[in-house]
């Protein structure tokens with residue numbers, strides 16, 4: 372595989388961008404080697420600057436659920452941008468987006484658009500603190516909620532891959548306000564709330580953890596957290612930046628039938644443009660400025676081009692059977708990978724939620740962060756590179772979920788499984 376142009380770009384980038392990238396996990400530090408540089412993308416495929424083509428299971432880390440460069444999304448963007456790129460005054464597309472989100476996610480009676488998932492989670496905990504008058508928040512080991520100070524405490528995603536359980540620059544006085552719990556441990560949550568429940572402003576969780584590979588909630592676990600929060604007057608915040616509009620049209624809250632107080636979104640609602648959102652009950656959201664005193668703002672928030680891309684994507688995913696079809700494809704992929712590993716005598720298992728999956732080089736089941744960490748990461752890294760060589764791009768870390776889009780058809784899955792059979796044989 373020729374990588375000369377990517378190598379030259381990475382050499383230039385490394386002089387000018389920290390680690391050569393604008394977001395850490397892109398640097399391939401965890402899997403080793405150098406990243407490839409994208410030239411373009413279409414459907415299920417990424418094409419690099421050296422002309423290599425990859426079946427892409429990262430999908431820009433989640434937004435591309437309808438495949439790359441979908442014509443309807445591109446048309447909406449092109450139409451909208453002719454009228455100007457940003458207005459700094461309200462526009463109709465923001466209203467349409469708010470109507471779409473609140474219709475699809477009934478727990479959100481009001482929303483505020485922001486520019487990233489990080490902004491959404493930062494703002495949601497500000498609302499939780501402002502509305503309850505309490506300061507402490509609870510998060511879960513291995514959950515990643517963006518790079519806000521309060522969240523870089525036992526976080527997942529690149530933070531875990533890089534071995535930075537806390538980041539320098541996060542004041543300990545602030546980190547001290549973040550309490551962490553092991554995901555899927557009923558008793559630990561009960562004990563914590565029994566001890567300090569009255570001080571907790573909000574509990575934030577990835578309802579399906581996609582930043583420590585892909586860990587699903589045990590039956591009743593999210594309901595247990597719902598009950599604890601209600602009992603102790605803390606707000607339950609579902610971070611659905613990854614799961615929202617993906618694991619079901621209405622996200623994990625629809626899939627599991629739980630009503631959080633606040634929710635955060637990103638990725639899919641931007642259709643590939645920089646977007647985030649947070650929302651919740653009217654009585655909470657109407658405390659956000661200028662309706663209320665809790666301050667939050669953004670120069671480019673509700674950007675018309677981003678709203679157009681997001682609205683076009685939301686329209687595509689509301690086609691009848693869209694999510695059931697994605698679930699079917701996810702199972703076909705994961706069943707095929709498990710069968711290929713079994714045939715090669717390799718300890719391997721998968722976890723699946725509709726349209727997202729986790730790969731583990733160990734026997735199942737995987738239900739906790741400890742289980743996920745026990746996967747053989749060195750073996751994953753060899754597998755990652757063997758797959759890349761064969762034109763399949765998996766997330767470049769043993770601790771990131773993979774994503775399936777509606778553009779991943781039988782041909783792409785067949786190519787992936789053929790590459791997997793060859794790759795497992797090399798491990």
Ligand code: PLP
Pocket residue numbers: 432486487488489490492515516517518577581582610611612613637638647
């Ligand atoms: N929350 C979750 C669950 C995420 O997966 C991410 C990013 O991957 C974020 C928040 C942060 O979003 P962003 O990278 O858009 O700031």
